[in-house]
Amino acid sequence: MKVNKEVIERYHRGECSPEEQRIVEQWLDSEEVEMSFPENTDLKVIGDRGWRKISGRYHISPKPEVVASLKLDNYRMIWQFAACLMLVIGAAFFYYSNTDSKNEIQNQIQAYKEVKTAKGEKLMVTLPDGTVVWLNAESVLRFPENFKNDLRELEFSGEAYFNIAKDASKPFIVHTKKTKVQVLGTKFNLRALTTETTTSVVVEEGKVKFSGDSDKQQVILTANKRGVFDLSAGAPFLKTEEVYAVKYIAWKNNELLLDNLTIGEAAQILERWYNVKIKINRKGLHLERYTGNFNNPSLKEVLESMAFAMKFRYQQDGQTFVFY
Structure with a gap:
């Protein structure tokens, strides 16, 4: 049967036989009818537009609401399927994009630990990679709970002795307020007291790169080498010298070494x-120099030795000692 004007009119009035209705609906579904389904378009408008195409071709002018009922069920099924498909795709995209975002955020948000020592306190800390750090008094060590990236980085102020766990794939970097120490595996002493204008590194074993925080000045230090980053003159100055490393790490073993220091120091x-x-x-007493070596001494032992050698007296008032 050929679809013509009369058949279309009867289909529109609901007077077609089941066979005729099937043929007309097949024709409506074919490319010949030249319908489109633009995004974000109301279903009723689609029905109206489709009917206007048909009625315009055959010069039929009934109410467009009627034709909406002809194909709306078919269109609705198509759009419902498409909507469900888009919902599933959208939900999957939302889940995976949010999962990736959450993973990325979790990777970026690193949990840190902070260890502090007070005056008169020393402490040994083992880091997640097996590195062991001995903290001298008045020191602060801040490090991640886990070294997740290609670098093992931490922040430090005070004085500490580092025994770095060797891992060539993950350089170890210690950041102080003004400097940076980078190593692969070594033992060194780092002194970065907030009350001093210098930061110093003494290497006992291995090799380190010592630099200012801008990396403009840097040196490579090996065993028994000391690097000093000095800010006392205003402009940063980095220098190196040969030393006896054991002298600088004696404190770790509770050895108090006062080597040619002023009484003030x-x-x-x-x-x-x-x-x-x-x-x-x-x-003038604070400028006089003193040398003494003590093994796990009491304060009284040290003060009596200093007072005898430097010919001064001292008195105690609570936690304050006055030299005179």
């Missing part, structure tokens, strides 16, 4: 070691 060390306050009331 020695007093600062004693304040940190014993959590006390020292005042020097005798003119």
Whole structure:
């Protein structure tokens, strides 16, 4: 049967036989009818537009609402299927994109631990990679709970001795306020006290790269080499020298080594070691130099030795000691 104007009109009025209705609906579904389904278009408008194409071709002008009922069921099924498909795709995209975002955020948000020592306190800390750090008094060590990336990075201030676990694939970097120390596996002492204008590194074993935080000045330090980053003159200055490394790490074994220090410098060390306050009331005494070596000493033992050698007296008032 050929679809013509009369058949279309009867189909529109609901007067077609089941066979005729099937033929007309097949024709409506074919490319010949030239219908389209643009996105975000109301179903009723689609029906109206489709009917206008048909009625325009055959010069039929009934109400468009009627034709909507002809094909709307078919269109609705198509659009419902498409909507369901888009919903599934959208849900999958949302899930995986959010999963990726969450994973990325979780990778970026790293949990950190912070260990502090007070005056008169020393502490040994083992890091997640097996690195062992001995913290001297008044030190702060901040490190991630796990080293997840290609670098093992941490932040530090104070004085500490590092025994770095070797891992060539993950360089170990210590950041201080003004400097950076980078190693693969080594043992070194780092002194970066907030009360001092210098930061120093002494290497006992292995090799480190020591630099200012801008990397403009850097040196390679090996065993028994000391690097000093000095800010006392205003402009940063990085220098190196040959030293006896054991002297700089004696504190780790509770050896108090005062090597040709002024009484003022020695007093600062004693304040940190014993959590006390020292005042020097005798003119010129703070510039006089003292050398002494003690193994796990008491404060009284140290003060009596210094007072005898330097010919001064001291008195105690609570946690404060006055040299005069």
